Amino acid sequence: MGNILTMARRELGAYFLSPIAYVVIAIFLFTSGLVFGIGAFQPGAEASLRTLFDFWIILILALVLPMLTMRLMSEELRSGTIETLMTAPITEIEVVVGKFVGAMAFYGAMLATLLIYPIILSMYGNVDPVMLLCNYIGLLLLGGLYITVGLFFSTCTKHQVVAILLTAGVLAFMTFAFDPLSQLLEGWPRVILQQLSVRTHFHDFVRGLIDLNHLAFFVTMVGLFLFLAVKRLEMRRWQ
Amino acid sequence: MIRVENVSKKYGPLLAVDNISFHVERGGVVGFLGPNGAGKSTTMKILTCFQPATSGSASVAGFDVFKQSLEARRRTGYLPENTPLYPEMRGDEFLHFRGKLRGMQRPQRLEAIKRVTDRCWLGDFISRPIGHLSKGMRQRVGLADAMLHDPDVLVLDEPTIGLDPNQIRETRSLIKELGERHTVLLSSHILHEVEQTCDRTIIIAAGKIIASGSTDELQKQFSAHAxxxxxxxxxxxxxxxxxxxxxxxxxxxxxxxxxxxxxxxxxxxxxxxxxxxxxxxxxxxxxxxxxxxxGATLEDFFVKVTAEQQRSHPL
The missing domain is CATH 3.30.70.1340 (MTH889-like domain)
Known part of the structure; x- marks a missing residue:
């Protein structure tokens, strides 16, 4: 446990010492602000962030979070610090979970900046706090999944560019392609693709619902990719 | 303190280390001498639990590097080749991070960081970002990290490579000093360096140990072949x-x-x-x-060995 926190703190610190973190935050704030200003903040519109959360935020996160995760392991592999790291008394699980927690903490700070929008909206209308909570839980789960996918691909290569491309590609596919693709199919393949579509699972959180089915989907996927990342890191020893 | 028994390591079809065995007792500096690509780094990676051996067994401070890896790692300090560090961190930040991974509490860490900063002559450089330091200074930060938890065994892979002559001399005298308290295993492809710093030398080429002993013993051994x-x-x-x-x-x-x-x-x-x-x-x-x-000197012998390895394993 101590090692996980140590690792997480180092990762979080490393973000703020590199320009990437600031670029990521800038892109995130600019795009989300743009969508809010044009889409949601209109006279007569509903006092919610539905326009932002329904589609745009998913797209923004799928593009921005890979930038955050690409260096997590790739940088250690490239610079060779993996050697000092893995010869310290720390396990592969602690390294992977620690890096995940560090990236999540940074992501949490990013999400906190979005709170400015409900505050602005509440000056002009009534914002439903339960709905907002659901939205945030959904965003944390969605981001958690994106971060673990990115973390996994980062353990696969020492080239950050390869890591970011693989991550963004896979995320875009999982999020946007599974649902339309499932329409082309019949029977059980269709059900499977529908069940794997990230956007479908995220949708209920936007509407203010927390369904156990969707919760289980995100938790399972996060667990799966963390497991894959640990295994990939353990494999390195045998190469 | 270090036991290596019939260790081999294969990378795919390449046999990097070929059935080597050696023991190192507590204290003193042992030099691992061999041309580039002889299997020195590979052996060190096995000893520091970074990579397991393909066959054979090894232990450090009484702990098997494979079965009791975490215990073995707690008792080992390792300076990998080329000293990989996090350039964005400051030296003391880095050492705090490493100390925490080693389970050291804050007062303990502060004391240890002060001790290694003094011993590695880091001075004020310790509070600068590592990325701004010179190669020699970075090497010292790496060495400070390896010594931080006062380990039984120090494994130093080419600790003087890339340093200027002054720094090399300082590092050598530091290593000699370290040998009084710790068991130090250092690798080098420079005969002269090993002769100067080490109490015992293990010569390795093409993955095999071809000779070992104190410098005098080796000298005698080779003058017999002259x-x-x-x-x-x-x-x-x-x-x-x-x-x-x-x-x-x-x-x-x-x-x-x-x-x-x-x-x-x-x-x-x-x-x-x-x-x-x-x-x-x-x-x-x-x-x-x-x-x-x-062919009376160790040098003649070493040159011969290096040339032979290059002939049989052209790089």
Whole structure:
């Protein structure tokens, strides 16, 4: 446990010492602000962030979070610090979970900046706090999944560019392609693709619902990719 | 303190380490000497639990590096080749991070960081970002990290590579000092360095240990293999018979050209036949124009080994 926190703190610190973190935050704030200003903040519109959360935020996160995760392991592999790291008394699980927690903490700070929008909206209308909570839980789960996918691909290569491309590609596919693709199919393949579509699972959180089915989907996927990342890191020893 | 038993390591079809065994007792500096690509780094990676051996077993401070990896790692300090560090961190930040991974509490860490900063002459450089430091300074930060938890065993992979002559001298004297408290295993491809810093040397080439012992022992071992080369003017047959009859001579090769006879004499162990050769020549009235020892130094031997490895494993 101590090692996980140590690792997480180092990762979080490393973000703020590199320009990437600031670029990521800038892109995130600019795009989300743009969508809010044009889409949601209109006279007569509903006092919610539905326009932002329904589609745009998913797209923004799928593009921005890979930038955050690409260096997590790739940088250690490239610079060779993996050697000092893995010869310290720390396990592969602690390294992977620690890096995940560090990236999540940074992501949490990013999400906190979005709170400015409900505050602005509440000056002009009534914002439903339960709905907002659901939205945030959904965003944390969605981001958690994106971060673990990115973390996994980062353990696969020492080239950050390869890591970011693989991550963004896979995320875009999982999020946007599974649902339309499932329409082309019949029977059980269709059900499977529908069940794997990230956007479908995220949708209920936007509407203010927390369904156990969707919760289980995100938790399972996060667990799966963390497991894959640990295994990939353990494999390195045998190469 | 370090035990390596029949360890081999394969990278795909390449056999990087070929069934090596050695033991190192507590204290002192042991040098791992070999040309580039001999398997030094690979052996060190196995000892520091970074990569498991393909076969064989190894233990550090009594803990098996594979089965009790975390315990072994707690007792080992490791400076990998090229000193990988996090450039964005400051030296002391980095050492705090490493200390935490080693389970050290804050007061303990502060004390340890002060100790290693002093010993590695880091001074104020410790509070600068690592990425801004010179190669030599970074090397010291890496060394400070390896020493931070006062480990039983220090494994240093090419600790002086890329340093300027002054820094090399300082680092060597630091390593010698460290050998008084810790068991130090250092690797190098520079014979001179190992001769200066190490109490014991293990020579490795093409994945095999080919010799080991103190510098004096090795010196003796190789002077036993040395041949005496002499060039004498006289009848070749008579000379060959006469030399062979000398008490210290094991074997002799004779080659004659334009009146001069070249003798390559292999002496019996611990015999110096040069004086006998001289006496033989003068008693017969033959002229002597050259007499010398060939391959007597560790250096000659090392050069020979390096050349042989390069011939059989062209890089």
């Amino acid at each position: 041949r005496v080369i002499a060039e004498i003017k006289g009848p070749a047959d008579e000379m060959a018979a006469g030399v062979k009859a000398l008490p210290g001579v094991q074997d002799v090769e004779v080659t004659a050209s334009d009146g001069w006879v070249r003798l390559a004499v292999s002496p019996k162990p611990d015999h110096d036949v040069r004086e006998d050769l001289f006496k033989l020549a003068t008693s017969k009235g033959w002229s002597l124009r050259e007499i010398r020892l060939e």
